[in-house]
Amino acid sequence: MHLSTRSGRALVAALTAALLGGLAGCAASSPPPxxxxxxxxxxxxxxxxxxxxxxxxxxxxxxxxxxxxxxxxxxxxxxxxxxxxxxxxxxxxxxxxxxxxxxxxxxxxxxxxxxxxxxxxxxxxxxxxxxxxxxxxxxxxxxxxxxxxxxxLAALARLTGVECALAELDATALIALDENLRVEEEDGHPVALLDLVITPSGSGSGSFVIDTAGSTVLLRQDPDTVRQLGVEVTAAGSATSVALRYVPSRCDPHAVAEDKVGTRIPLTVTFADGTTADIVAAASSTLKGRIFEYVGQYCGW
Known part of the structure; x- marks a missing residue:
């Protein structure tokens, strides 16, 4: 899974991706067509x-x-x-x-x-x-x-700007969710651990910081707060991983049956020039199936 679908990998930019610094927001008023x-x-x-x-x-x-x-x-x-x-x-x-x-x-x-x-x-x-x-x-x-x-929707400047940020990130490191879902019992309920794996490219001088990991419509952080990560990544650095803890956001079978974005983990990153982008780590089809199975077991379906 990689942050650029341009290279055919499974990690893609978030719908709500935003850029700060150097990129403007909403479009200005347009003249008559x-x-x-x-x-x-x-x-x-x-x-x-x-x-x-x-x-x-x-x-x-x-x-x-x-x-x-x-x-x-x-x-x-x-x-x-x-x-x-x-x-x-x-x-x-x-x-x-x-x-x-x-x-x-x-x-x-x-x-x-x-x-x-x-x-x-x-x-x-x-x-x-x-x-x-x-x-x-x-x-x-x-x-x-x-x-x-x-x-x-006044979104294209934002969305294409994220594509550019992802291209820079793409050259710096590979970010992926491991396909193995780990489950641990805690306070009488099972907690899912998703391993976020960061593998630097080994070339170039790019760098960024993974600031936070958030919740989705299907999975919420355990505890229920935005996880502050502060993981510094450089192209020449060493591979590392971070365990993200989740429990179901809701026990509704329809939430799984109709899910489209619930297994896309939101992350925020900051680049060396101060530019910030919201991205997602998207689960592979294998991991997605394991997450759905975990939600079903947790909820007793």
Whole structure:
């Protein structure tokens, strides 16, 4: 498990990841949307649509992003291609397929979260500058449309900023949850111990501190407080591990059956330049199954 899904490993950035220092927060007010279109043969009217870029709770676990295409007109249209270009993205999120968007409704088109622009080329003013190109069809008419894309949750500066922070962290150390779940009896109830393993890369001069570990909707710290860690990590340092103690947050079978983020342990890290990011250590499918089994045994299901 690694903090960057770009390298195909299982530790990914948190939905609520935040950056302090050098990265701005919410987007500034945007000017009226710019639009343009070209059409092929046919007599149908141009589709009326908007495109919003967002990451939902469902998107987080698969490191996806949603291109939300809304039909603001009175006639349905078919979308076959949507791409959003932005100075935030090193690679544009791009959806290809075919789906009908009914009048006054929207379709959520999910694609992999794009690589972020980092370093000196990164735009840090927080204002999303996305431009969407959409190929749509109405009856026998084809349209190539250009629209300003929105960031209605004002989250893309934050999310892409975390991707950049994770790239730096990725070069410094591997952080993983061990797949073995240990259970200890304490005060008459079983406590789950999750081992957070930190393995430095052995090259470079990167460093950061793992400040805290928190609770989730499925697991709470034992005792029920944010765990202060203060683990200093350097690229040239030695491997280490920290045991995190958890008990179930709730004994509700539906919490397990419908769980999406309950086995993603939130961590906060601080880099040498003072930048802070919230990340998660995501359990592998094997560890996730063991956690679910532990919760069931604890709750007596």
């Amino acid at each position: 710019q639009t343009s279109a070209s059409a092929t043969a046919g007599s149908a009217s141009e589709p009326q649509l908007t495109v919003d870029v967002r990451q939902t709770r469902t998107d987080v676990d698969g490191d996806m992003v949603t291109l939300l295409v809304s039909n603001t007109g009175s006639e349905p249209f078919t979308v076959t291609d949507v791409q959003v270009d932005s100075a935030f993205f090193a690679t544009a999120p791009h959806w290809v397929g075919e789906t009908v968007v009914p009048a006054a409704q929207a379709k959520a088109l999910r694609v992999p979260f794009p690589d972020a622009v980092c370093g000196a080329d990164r735009a840090v003013d927080g204002a999303f500058d996305g431009v969407a190109t959409v190929h749509a069809r109405v009856q026998d008419s084809e349209f190539d449309l250009t629209r300003d894309a929105s960031d209605s």
